[in-house]
Amino acid sequence: MEILTGKQIYQADKETIKNQGITSLELMERAGTVCFNWIHQRLQGNPVKILIFCGIGNNGGDGLVIARHMHQYGYNVHCFVVNFSDKRTEGFLENYDKLKDAGVWPTVIKSVDDFPEITAQDVVIDAILGIGLDRKIEGFTVDLIKHINTPQSYTLSIDIPSGLFADKSISTTDTVIEASHTLTFQRPKIAFLLPENEPFIYTWEAIDIGLDENFIASLKEVKHFIVEKRDVQSMYKVRDKFSHKGNFGHSLVIGGSYGKIGAVTLTSKAALKSGSGLVTALIPECGYDILQISIPEVMVEVDSEKQIELFQYVSQPNVIAVGPGIGTLDKTISGFEKFLKSNKLPLVIDADALNILSINKKLLELIPENSILTPHPKEFERLVGKWKNDHDKLNKLKKFVTKYKIVVVLKGANTVIAFNDELYFNTTGNPALATAGSGDVLTGIIVGLVAQNYLPVEAAIFGTYLHGKTASLAVSKTGIETFTASTILEYLGEAYLSLFTEDTPKQAPPPASKKPPQDTDDELYV
Numbered sequence: 001m002e003i004l005t006g007k008q009i010y011q012a013d014k015e016t017i018k019n020q021g022i023t024s025l026e027l028m029e030r031a032g033t034v035c036f037n038w039i040h041q042r043l044q045g046n047p048v049k050i051l052i053f054c055g056i057g058n059n060g061g062d063g064l065v066i067a068r069h070m071h072q073y074g075y076n077v078h079c080f081v082v083n084f085s086d087k088r089t090e091g092f093l094e095n096y097d098k099l100k101d102a103g104v105w106p107t108v109i110k111s112v113d114d115f116p117e118i119t120a121q122d123v124v125i126d127a128i129l130g131i132g133l134d135r136k137i138e139g140f141t142v143d144l145i146k147h148i149n150t151p152q153s154y155t156l157s158i159d160i161p162s163g164l165f166a167d168k169s170i171s172t173t174d175t176v177i178e179a180s181h182t183l184t185f186q187r188p189k190i191a192f193l194l195p196e197n198e199p200f201i202y203t204w205e206a207i208d209i210g211l212d213e214n215f216i217a218s219l220k221e222v223k224h225f226i227v228e229k230r231d232v233q234s235m236y237k238v239r240d241k242f243s244h245k246g247n248f249g250h251s252l253v254i255g256g257s258y259g260k261i262g263a264v265t266l267t268s269k270a271a272l273k274s275g276s277g278l279v280t281a282l283i284p285e286c287g288y289d290i291l292q293i294s295i296p297e298v299m300v301e302v303d304s305e306k307q308i309e310l311f312q313y314v315s316q317p318n319v320i321a322v323g324p325g326i327g328t329l330d331k332t333i334s335g336f337e338k339f340l341k342s343n344k345l346p347l348v349i350d351a352d353a354l355n356i357l358s359i360n361k362k363l364l365e366l367i368p369e370n371s372i373l374t375p376h377p378k379e380f381e382r383l384v385g386k387w388k389n390d391h392d393k394l395n396k397l398k399k400f401v402t403k404y405k406i407v408v409v410l411k412g413a414n415t416v417i418a419f420n421d422e423l424y425f426n427t428t429g430n431p432a433l434a435t436a437g438s439g440d441v442l443t444g445i446i447v448g449l450v451a452q453n454y455l456p457v458e459a460a461i462f463g464t465y466l467h468g469k470t471a472s473l474a475v476s477k478t479g480i481e482t483f484t485a486s487t488i489l490e491y492l493g494e495a496y497l498s499l500f501t502e503d504t505p506k507q508a509p510p511p512a513s514k515k516p517p518q519d520t521d522d523e524l525y526v
């Protein structure tokens with residue numbers, strides 16, 4: 001699914017009006033009605049007190065449409081106009097009149113004295129500012145947003161939490177609605193995927209307001225995508241009837257050191273379980289028995305007694321994962337440097353191998369094109385330096401992958417896969433994945449997919465999706481705390497199978513508590 005910029009959404013808005021022969025007012029009516037239907041489906045006439053805060057632009061116009069429908073359906077709705085400017089849009093003005101015609105006279109908020117009381121039991125609808133926000137919010141609107149955030153009531157934001165910019169970072173002094181849920185129009189905005197916006201975006205969904213899909217599909221400059229089930233389904237390689245293990249590649253996993261044989265064991269097992277035909281582990285001698293006993297299917301070659309120093313192997317892999325548990329002892333560092341100078345095979349580089357690269361950045365030049373690096377944010381920072389905010393981080397990421405012609409899997413709540421100047425945001429998974437060895441397993445899954453001839457960027461996208469999906473599937477049975485890296489391996493089969501089974505449709509969170517539990521993947525739809 002494309003992630004669109006504010007500018008692209010405004011273009012789609014214009015094209016839709018032109019191509020469908022409708023007025024902008026009709027489009028606003030449609031958008032507001034879709035939001036109302038969403039709310040009505042969940043509230044079913046519940047007498048809860050609903051406070052709708054409308055700005056004076058088109059986001060406010062949407063709020064007024066919602067207020068009118070809610071009033072007509074007998075909801076206990078209270079509408080407020082947030083008078084932060086005198087420049088009302090036509091959409092606002094027309095719907096203001098329509099609302100009054102329907103018998104609702106909104107309360108105009110001009111100062112702090114006009115703020116209504118809000119309790120934790122109330123539902124708030126935030127239609128103060130949308131994607132038209134282009135500067136810092138000032139004056140009483142800042143206080144109003146804080147006032148809305150205080151009681152921890154359920155807050156539904158329309159299009160985007162007010163105060164959040166669609167395409168740039170907010171500053172630390174900015175005030176933003178902390179939305180419990182956001183109904184965004186047609187496509188997500190990149191702001192929803194950035195860790196820095198976590199306090200403001202809890203769950204979100206893109207709702208179909210009938211914008212011109214052909215126009216959206218024709219947009220050439222879209223560079224950001226959300227990875228969906230259908231994307232990975234289309235990547236999946238079906239096995240031929242007459243295939244044999246030789247068709248599915250040979251992964252070599254280089255890693256481990258005394259006390260960290262578990263890491264390389266997890267990676268090797270993951271490579272095997274993601275479908276690599278053969279897997280060999282090159283490990284320190286001290287890990288020989290451990291690995292052989294843990295995974296009889298994996299072949300083992302050994303290096304020095306307690307760490308990897310020589311990086312020499314006799315097996316004939318088609319891809320190599322390097323780094324899990326490898327450590328940063330001097331001999332390992334110099335061995336890795338020598339290895340990079342002679343190696344021609346594509347690599348999946350993780351953990352301490354990444355740290356070695358950040359100690360000596362010249363080594364980055366030696367990484368074969370199409371290799372995959374899988375840093376977590378701290379490892380990535382060591383490679384590229386500090387960033388000012390998440391947009392700056394994503395720019396650094398794009399520059400880094402284009403410079404070295406590689407793929408980077410930047411791990412996090414929404415792991416980002418970067419290739420060329422494109423970014424793919426993963427949405428499977430949950431905090432259960434924040435557990436020791438989780439990254440080692442991801443490296444193994446990805447290397448196993450590259451071994452099977454998945455394109456590196458596909459292996460990265462597919463592998464990250466599957467890895468996250470295991471947690472999405474498992475957590476209702478295991479809980480978050482008992483879910484470990486080994487659980488990821490246990491559920492990998494189910495994650496594969498889930499690609500070909502229908503998801504049970506999920507109800508979006510009811511307006512009952514501020515932060516309902518979320519499993520992101522299945523909540524998204526357009």
Ligand SMILES: NC(=O)C1=CN([C@@H]2O[C@H](COP(=O)(O)OP(=O)(O)OC[C@H]3O[C@@H](n4cnc5c(N)ncnc54)[C@H](OP(=O)(O)O)[C@@H]3O)[C@@H](O)[C@H]2O)[C@@H](O)CC1
Nearest residue numbers: 013028031057058059129130131132133134135136137159
């Ligand atoms: N996508 C679609 O197809 C559809 C979109 N729709 C809806 O339209 C929304 C966008 O509406 P919008 O363009 O009127 O902007 P909105 O966010 O309401 O802001 C209003 C104005 O406020 C101003 N302003 C900006 N920053 C400010 C600040 N810090 N403090 C004070 N003022 C500030 C600025 O005006 P300025 O003062 O710069 O002239 C701005 O224009 C969109 O989010 C969605 O809800 C649907 O209705 C139909 C289909």
Ligand SMILES: [K+]
Nearest residue numbers: 126129160162
């Ligand atoms: K809003």
